[in-house]
Amino acid sequence: MKKKMMSQPKKTGKRRKQIARKGLHTDMDKDDSEDSDEASKKDDSTSGTKIPINPVPVAMKSxxxxxxxxxxxxxxxxxxxxxxxxxxxxxxxxxxxxxxxxxxxxxxxxxxxxxxxxxxxxxxxxxxxxxxxxxxxxxEPLSTDSIWSLPGLQRIIYWRYYKACRVHCLNLESVDIYMLIERKYPLSAEVYKAMLNKKHQGGKPDEDCYKLLKMMEKQAGIRK
Structure with missing residues (x-):
């Protein structure tokens, strides 16, 4: 019995954190927040400074x-x-x-x-x-640029997406072609189909990568 009562506060605290993350409130949270406010007031009266709970570190930009x-x-x-x-x-x-x-x-x-x-x-x-x-x-890519009309453009070794800089790469036998994911390039529908058929490399696709795949499907005539 004692064991049950001792473990209960831990479960309550965990549940409270989960609900707070979702932006929901319950009567239990209301009661707890009131207790917390009273405790904060006591701290303010003694120290004059309110100490934040779970402070979030500021990310430093490179x-x-x-x-x-x-x-x-x-x-x-x-x-x-x-x-x-x-x-x-x-x-x-x-x-x-x-x-x-x-x-x-x-x-x-x-x-x-x-x-x-x-x-x-x-x-x-x-x-x-x-x-x-x-x-x-x-x-701005031009269809007349030689890179977009290379022979064997469909003979793709691999296709890769770089998440850090949001770039994808078409790796051919003789050259690599790097492209920004939000920009359309003068590639034929056959090339896009070949890219879609190649297994993606470079980690698990994220939301940006899925958007790119949808755009490629549309340009290949697979999605309307």
Missing amino acids: PSIANYKIIKQGRKGVYQIVRENGTDTVYISFGAMLTDISRDDLTELYRIVMRKHGMDKPEDELEKVLWEYLKNMFE
Whole structure:
């Protein structure tokens, strides 16, 4: 009997937290809140300061990207992202970078690259690859651009969605095509069907990814 009475308050407290999260109120909560208010008044009278219950920590935003470098390693290279506070992170590939940075970071990187090169294609091969990735994503896509008419565009190795920056990638035998999830690109219905038939990689799809899938279905003529 004692055991039952001792465990009851724990269940009540758990139930009260669940109800509070849903925004509901019961008579039991009302009584408890009145007791809590009285206790708070007592605390105020003694200390003069009201201490919040379960304070929520403030999320700290990562410092913005200040610059980037491509460190060459033979014919390949790694990406070094330098932030405003002086810290830097090295990524072995552009895809690896996208798993970590936010959309704001990606947008800032695009601005930095465009300030450096403008619309003139860089001569350095590694700089050119980064420039093309970002240009294809952010610039208004034209059906006449060569990347959208590549032969074998339907021969997809994999399709991947990067949740951190809300980008999806079409991986082909010869090139990767990175796209913003909210933007429509001049891909044919056959390419979208091929993408839908490929198993998604990159973790469990979230709400944004499902919206993208619906858009792809519509563009493939599967959904009206």
